[in-house]
Amino acid sequence: MASVSDTLPHKRERRKQDRPGELLEAALDLFVEKGFAATRVEEVALRAGVSKGTLFLYFPNKEDLFKAVVRENVVHPVNQGAAELAQFQGKTGELLEWMMLQWWRRYGATKASGISKLIMSEASNFPDLATFFREEVIKPADAMVRSVLQRGIDQGEFRPVNVDLALHSVMAPLLFLVMWKHSMGPCCPTSEQIDPEAFISQHAQLLVRGLSNS
Template structure:
């Protein structure tokens, strides 16, 4: 069987090279200041080649979101649909897995960029809400509903509980890709330890058993 020609391998790799170049430039300069021709130059291709894959800078950013975030949400939803067992354990596993996949690296950077740029680019913000925020809320909310229906959880306000689960993740993500990058804020615990503490607090509360009414 003949091996793939170098030219074909290079062509197949171009979309990822363009996404990597775009992300690096956006981190350096911000979304608004990054120009398409700069992305093409950073990736070592002509501007026409960039437009062949991504017709606009908005489409380039959307591709970054789909690759780094949407894919992970879809994988988590598929795993949750097949899961049989206590929902509390699944939630804890998902929170740790989400941090491992998204908290570090490119996915976390994309999240931070969107939080910074959302006000200035409402169309991209709407895309992000539809592609990332709403599917994440549906996934977590659906698991809470399953826990309530099975009697594992008491009847809690689902939307508020979803926010309580997501908020610490966003806090850690912003810290990781802001203060953490400069090594100026030294935490004595890991993100994984914080997630474990969050889940224990959410599942068991602050009150001791003897104090419950």
């Protein structure tokens, strides 16, 4: 009979399996703290407790490392949300508010939301990364919002509007909250802090009233 120690992976094996995740976690921390340009792969490796050579075994360069961080922390939540939206059975106004709140809870409220600030700040200096982010994050997210707005129009709940313009009215307050969180928010006194979920709910309700076909 095999002993417990025989059936469990050795510490070294577990460590090797965990390394990609540890490197992505370290990279996320540093990208959010310092930005893309200022983050060095040596720092990522050091924070993850491995050598630079080990990092390059998993990610050939800093750009590939950044893309992996985005796919893990941004693309994945967007894909999850899209799958859940398709199953929603309630009114479109309720769906719109739910979608916006879920965006905040799964992304905006996490440290990964600092990636949005990074992209806004550094996109012009790294056009290839900006293109990557647009293709894998912005376009799918826009398509998701567009589908919700079109659903409301098709079901007669929303009046006909330019959906391509209206989607920015949905996303703008969410991006504002992220920028506030990673810039002025920490510098402001408690009395000036914004309750993100209360803000989002109010904005969603204002949007639904403005879009209402009744």
